[in-house]
Amino acid sequence: MxxxxxxxxxxxxxxxxxxxxxxxxxxxxxxxxxxxxxxxxxxxxxxxxxxxxxxxxxxxxxxxxxxxxxxxxxxxxxxxxxxxxxxxxxxxxxxxxxxxxxxxxxxxxxxxxxxxxxxxxxxxxxxxxxxxxxxxxxxxxxxxxxxxxxxxxxxxxxxxxxxxxxxxxxxxxxxxxxxxxxxxxxxxxxxxxxxxxxxxxxxxxxxxxxxxxxxxxxxxxxxxxxRGNCYFFAEVIEGPKQDLHSGVYGGTVIEPMTDLIGILDTLIDPNGKILIPGIREAVAPLSDEEWKMYQDIQFDLENYKNKIGVDQLMYNSKVDLLAHMWRYPTVSIHGIQGAFSDHGTKTVIPAKVVAKFSIRQVPNMDPAVVKKQVTDYLHLVFSKRKSPNKLKVTMVIGAKxxxxxxxxxxxxxxxxxxxxxxxxxxxxxxxxxxxxxxxxxxxxxxxxxxxxxxxxxxxxxxxxxxxxxxxxxxxxxxxxxxxxxxxxxxxxxxx
Amino acid sequence: MxxxxxxxxxxxxxxxxxxxxxxxxxxxxxxxxxxxxxxxxxxxxxxxxxxxxxxxxxxxxxxxxxxxxxxxxxxxxxxxxxxxxxxxxxxxxxxxxxxxxxxxxxxxxxxxxxxxxxxxxxxxxxxxxxxxxxxxxxxxxxxxxxxxxxxxxxxxxxxxxxxxxxxxxxxxxxxxxxxxxxxxxxxxxxxxxxxxxxxxxxxxxxxxxxxxxxxxxxxxxxxxxxRGNCYFFAEVIEGPKQDLHSGVYGGTVIEPMTDLIGILDTLIDPNGKILIPGIREAVAPLSDEEWKMYQDIQFDLENYKNKIGVDQLMYNSKVDLLAHMWRYPTVSIHGIQGAFSDHGTKTVIPAKVVAKFSIRQVPNMDPAVVKKQVTDYLHLVFSKRKSPNKLKVTMVIGAKxxxxxxxxxxxxxxxxxxxxxxxxxxxxxxxxxxxxxxxxxxxxxxxxxxxxxxxxxxxxxxxxxxxxxxxxxxxxxxxxxxxxxxxxxxxxxxx
CATH class of the missing domain: 3.40.630.10 (Zn peptidases)
Known part of the structure; x- marks a missing residue:
């Protein structure tokens, strides 16, 4: 006791x-x-x-x-x-x-x-x-x-x-x-x-x-x-003034979509590790007590897999999985607005594209700090592309x-x-x-x-x-x- | 004459x-x-x-x-x-x-x-x-x-x-x-x-x-x-059986959207260089005659910029620009189907996402070869991610x-x-x-x-x-x- x-x-x-x-x-x-x-x-x-x-x-x-x-x-x-x-x-x-x-x-x-x-x-x-x-x-x-x-x-x-x-x-x-x-x-x-x-x-x-x-x-x-949630819009703007035909113009313009994909790909690595400097460092460390508590929790990984319908989860141990579900931040890319998202085969160079992604918040992250970390990082990454297009990053939800x-x-x-x-x-x-x-x-x-x-x-x-x-x-x-x-x-x- | x-x-x-x-x-x-x-x-x-x-x-x-x-x-x-x-x-x-x-x-x-x-x-x-x-x-x-x-x-x-x-x-x-x-x-x-x-x-x-x-x-x-056109669908499938709540499940599953962004980012570099092996090598070299012909063509770069509404094009010389408009291949990423593309802030982990991209074809590219080059390359890139999700690449248009x-x-x-x-x-x-x-x-x-x-x-x-x-x-x-x-x-x- x-x-x-x-x-x-x-x-x-x-x-x-x-x-x-x-x-x-x-x-x-x-x-x-x-x-x-x-x-x-x-x-x-x-x-x-x-x-x-x-x-x-x-x-x-x-x-x-x-x-x-x-x-x-x-x-x-x-x-x-x-x-x-x-x-x-x-x-x-x-x-x-x-x-x-x-x-x-x-x-x-x-x-x-x-x-x-x-x-x-x-x-x-x-x-x-x-x-x-x-x-x-x-x-x-x-x-x-x-x-x-x-x-x-x-x-x-x-x-x-x-x-x-x-x-x-x-x-x-x-x-x-x-x-x-x-x-x-x-x-x-x-x-x-x-x-x-x-x-x-x-x-x-x-x-x-x-x-x-x-x-x-x-x-x-x-x-x-x-967990809290910081929801971001990353917009590549000031590219072409309107959508362009990819056959007619492809090869002559720096496409906003390519820029956007390029910066989105720098948010997380294939193992789910968040690459934005400062995010992981802010997270309260997992204490031995907490680790032990997670170990005792009734949770069946196989059931969880079946419920989601996947053969493999991001982590194989119960403690790791629970920890990443509850007390570590995660980045999810939800989608892109402004690009072609229908059935079919439109040959378009979208002129303005907006990525939607969010970062789940945990102690001791501070949404105001996260906003700055994400914005600074994406602008840095974007600047390395030397694109003539412009990037605009907005945090539209900042729930603790x-x-x-x-x-x-x-x-x-x-x-x-x-x-x-x-x-x-x-x-x-x-x-x-x-x-x-x-x-x-x-x-x-x-x-x-x-x-x-x-x-x-x-x-x-x-x-x-x-x-x-x-x-x-x-x-x-x-x-x-x-x-x-x-x-x-x-x-x-x-x- | x-x-x-x-x-x-x-x-x-x-x-x-x-x-x-x-x-x-x-x-x-x-x-x-x-x-x-x-x-x-x-x-x-x-x-x-x-x-x-x-x-x-x-x-x-x-x-x-x-x-x-x-x-x-x-x-x-x-x-x-x-x-x-x-x-x-x-x-x-x-x-x-x-x-x-x-x-x-x-x-x-x-x-x-x-x-x-x-x-x-x-x-x-x-x-x-x-x-x-x-x-x-x-x-x-x-x-x-x-x-x-x-x-x-x-x-x-x-x-x-x-x-x-x-x-x-x-x-x-x-x-x-x-x-x-x-x-x-x-x-x-x-x-x-x-x-x-x-x-x-x-x-x-x-x-x-x-x-x-x-x-x-x-x-x-x-x-x-x-130019011809090879239009591809790259689908990340066999992830979650349905869309998931990014708060509830974020951090526990390998998200198909992250995988897709990761492979799309390997198609071209920020300077428009196509990274798929074999594509650039197949292109008929620009002859001196052709180069000279391009030089004589009436084409105003400033007009072209104004028409599109951009300050900077992919190339600054007329010959380079015309060549990349007409006789070099280009990759355009048109959009992603299955992800969140509306206004607003949905917190979703899309279960199945399909990227649409196309590669304009020029002599001496062969759509059948391009299909294999793109498919092999994307599968190789994808395999390095060690994702449990599956990739499916389909060429839906192959116009010469x-x-x-x-x-x-x-x-x-x-x-x-x-x-x-x-x-x-x-x-x-x-x-x-x-x-x-x-x-x-x-x-x-x-x-x-x-x-x-x-x-x-x-x-x-x-x-x-x-x-x-x-x-x-x-x-x-x-x-x-x-x-x-x-x-x-x-x-x-x-x-």
């Missing part, structure tokens, strides 16, 4: 205080079909935030979530976060953010659950085996768009509160909810709302909980970090990584809750992807953040046939119930 | 035989407005061969051309060349090929004029200053889609024949026409037709004339060569260059005609682009081919605001009249 994990002993105290977990557990078991029905109702609403034609459904979804919380006696608000400007200049009302509060006892801890109830697009034609908006149970898996991302986790948190209420048990902590409807399109309007509410809604919040990701394997996990202290009592409480419900120690994992809202919460509110996924590793978020298993949904609800108890045991002075 | 240019002395003989050129010249001058009206009528027909919805217009255009030739007493046929298969599997009738014959005197030479009356797409929204299908005269330039490419040249040839008829002069040669309606989309069906007609329509043809290109400057030109013997009497006749009409010696030029039909005519029929452009260097083929100047159109008609006379003087035995 880690000597720093003092809060762990609180688990012992909890028994003394008489946490009636088995009654809550039984209650959840008895409610299983009602929970599935609730999910079915939510999945049936096409709350696709990327489709403006579905905006009425999205408003309806927010109202439905608010109404559920109101009926439970929560102090609920639908917070207006303004308008969204569409590319054609029209404006459209953003879905209101639902906030709710259960309890305001100053002697208790206050947790704030973040979730979203909007979904990615989905239609049968994409290759769904079942109607994405009609929750379908096949062998205990509940298929439907938004089932795992993020409707079931939000419902599981609501049901966790409801269970305490149903059994007339006092909530061990004050519980707040903040539920948005624009997560899938970039949480439009949410950051401003968080800033505005920092000293109001968030003033008494101790911990912010996000359950918007998944486990790494069948073993439950707690997530303590995400998020990393929590796993010694924080919120994580100890999470471990205890998992141990109680699943009878295993969780994996402590990171996400390779960027969840900007975690970093926003951290930077704006200064609170401790924890990610408590209940999604399965194979839920197919954003893909066809997204699902949430009954097991994860129902056991996840119990886990959240247990967590509310465990987190209540963190002494106010221990933070 | 070149001692090999024996036919040149025939010019002297022509005067003796009493070629009544000035009467023909006057006739053309008097008909100028009628010729412009004829072009206006043809331009008004939206004979866009790439737009299936315009196919009725295209059929109408072929019929209109046929009818004009019929009214002149030509022996006209509309040759069915079958069906076109569309990408969706539907079939559409190809526009018939118009053939016509004026005269069949076995004692005369027979020339065959090739032309096309289909056009590239055009709409006002593309940036036209005037309606592209309403021929508009601005300061002696006739603006309209297809004006220069290729309706005015075809009409000029027809009017040349008509002029002899109007003045009751016997045509000095038998004249055949072959006019197609699919040139802009690859002359679908034409090669089969040429093969089928080799021993029929083409049996008595001595020379084939193509007027489907332009001058290099304001000085008239004869074109004696075109065309090069005529400028000492051939057809060229001497062309020079004489230009001298008579424009009172200058023409530039002998090549085309950097590929006109596959020239090589097809050469290979299938074995006849001598000459390209006799009358388009201006700034006609804007395939672009907005395409035009044909009245000067080039009318003087071009006189030039064709003179050519029919000059070519008749080539003794049957001299070939």
């Amino acid at each position: 880690n000597p720093r994990a003092a809060p762990y002993i609180l688990l012992v105290i909890s028994a003394v205080q008489g946490f009636r977990y088995s009654e809550l557990e039984q209650h959840v078991n008895s409610k299983q079909e009602e929970y599935v029905e609730a999910l079915r109702e939510w999945v049936a609403i096409e709350s696709d935030s990327s489709n403006v034609l579905k905006r009425p459904d999205l408003h309806h979804m927010m109202e439905k979530a608010a109404q559920k919380l109101r009926l439970m006696g929560g102090m609920v608000e639908l917070v207006d976060i303004g308008q969204q400007e569409l590319p054609d200049g029209q404006t459209l009302a953003l879905p209101k953010v639902v906030t709710a509060q259960f309890g305001s006892d100053p002697n208790k801890r206050t947790v704030c659950i973040y979730g979203h109830v909007d979904v990615q697009p989905a239609k049968m034609d994409d290759g769904w085996a079942t109607d994405p908006y009609n929750l379908t149970d096949i062998n205990g898996n509940l298929y439907g768009r938004g089932a795992s991302d993020n409707k079931a986790p939000v419902l599981a948190w609501i049901h966790a509160v409801e269970a305490y209420q149903a059994l007339h048990m006092e909530l061990p902590v004050n519980v707040k909810f903040i539920i948005e409807g624009m997560e899938e399109t970039g949480s439009n309007g949410l950051e401003d709302m968080i800033v505005a509410q920092r000293d109001i809604f968030f003033s008494d919040v101790d911990y912010i909980i996000i359950s918007d990701c998944g486990w790494l394997s069948r073993r439950p996990a707690l997530t303590y970090g995400t 990584p998020w990393l929590a202290d796993t010694q924080d009592p919120v994580f100890e409480a999470g471990k205890a809750a998992i141990k109680r419900v699943f009878n295993v120690d969780p994996d402590l994992i990171r996400e390779g992807a960027t969840i900007p809202i975690a970093r926003t919460f951290q930077d704006v509110t200064g609170k401790s953040i924890i990610m408590m996924p209940i999604g399965g590793f194979d839920d197919g978020l954003h893909s066809q046939n997204e699902k949430m298993s009954r097991y994860n949904y129902i056991e996840g609800t119990k886990y959240f119930i247990a967590y509310l108890h465990e987190v209540s045991l963190i002494k106010k002075t221990s933070v | 070149n001692p090999r240019a024996a036919p040149y002395i025939l010019l002297v003989i022509s005067a003796v035989q009493g070629f009544r050129y000035s009467e023909l010249e006057q006739h053309v001058n008097s008909k100028q407005e009628e010729y412009v009206e004829a072009l206006r009528e043809w331009v008004a027909i939206e004979s866009d061969s790439s737009n299936v919805l315009k196919r009725p217009d295209l059929h109408h255009m072929m019929e209109k051309a046929a009818q004009k030739l019929r009214l002149m007493g030509g022996m006209v046929e509309l040759v069915d060349i079958g069906q076109q298969e569309l990408p969706d599997g539907q079939t559409l009738a190809l526009p018939k090929v118009v053939t016509a014959q004026f005269g069949s005197d076995p004692n005369k030479r027979t020339v065959c004029i090739y032309g096309h009356v289909d056009v590239q797409p055009a709409k006002m929204d593309d940036g036209w200053a005037t309606d592209p299908y309403n021929l508009t005269d601005i300061n002696g330039n006739l603006y309209g889609r297809g004006a220069s490419d290729n309706k005015a040249p075809v009409l000029a040839w027809i009017h040349a024949v008509e002029a002899y008829q109007a003045l009751h002069m016997e045509l000095p040669v038998n004249v055949k026409f072959i006019i197609e309606g699919m040139e802009e989309t690859g002359s679908n069906g034409l090669e089969d037709m040429i093969v089928a007609q080799r021993d029929i329509f083409f049996s008595d043809v001595d020379y084939i004339i193509i007027s489907d290109c332009g001058w290099l400057s304001r000085r008239p030109a004869l074109t004696y060569g075109t 260059p065309w090069l005529a013997d400028t000492q051939d009497p057809v060229f001497e006749a062309g020079k004489a005609a230009i001298k008579r009409v424009f009172n200058v010696d023409p530039d002998l030029i090549r085309e950097g682009a590929t006109i596959p039909i020239a090589r097809t005519f050469q290979d299938v029929t074995g006849k001598s081919i000459i390209m006799m452009p009358i388009g201006g260097f700034d006609d804007g083929l395939h672009s907005q605001n395409e035009k044909m100047s009245r000067y080039n159109y009318i003087e071009g008609t006189k030039y064709f009249i003179a050519y029919l006379h000059e070519v008749s003087l080539i003794k049957k035995t001299s070939v």
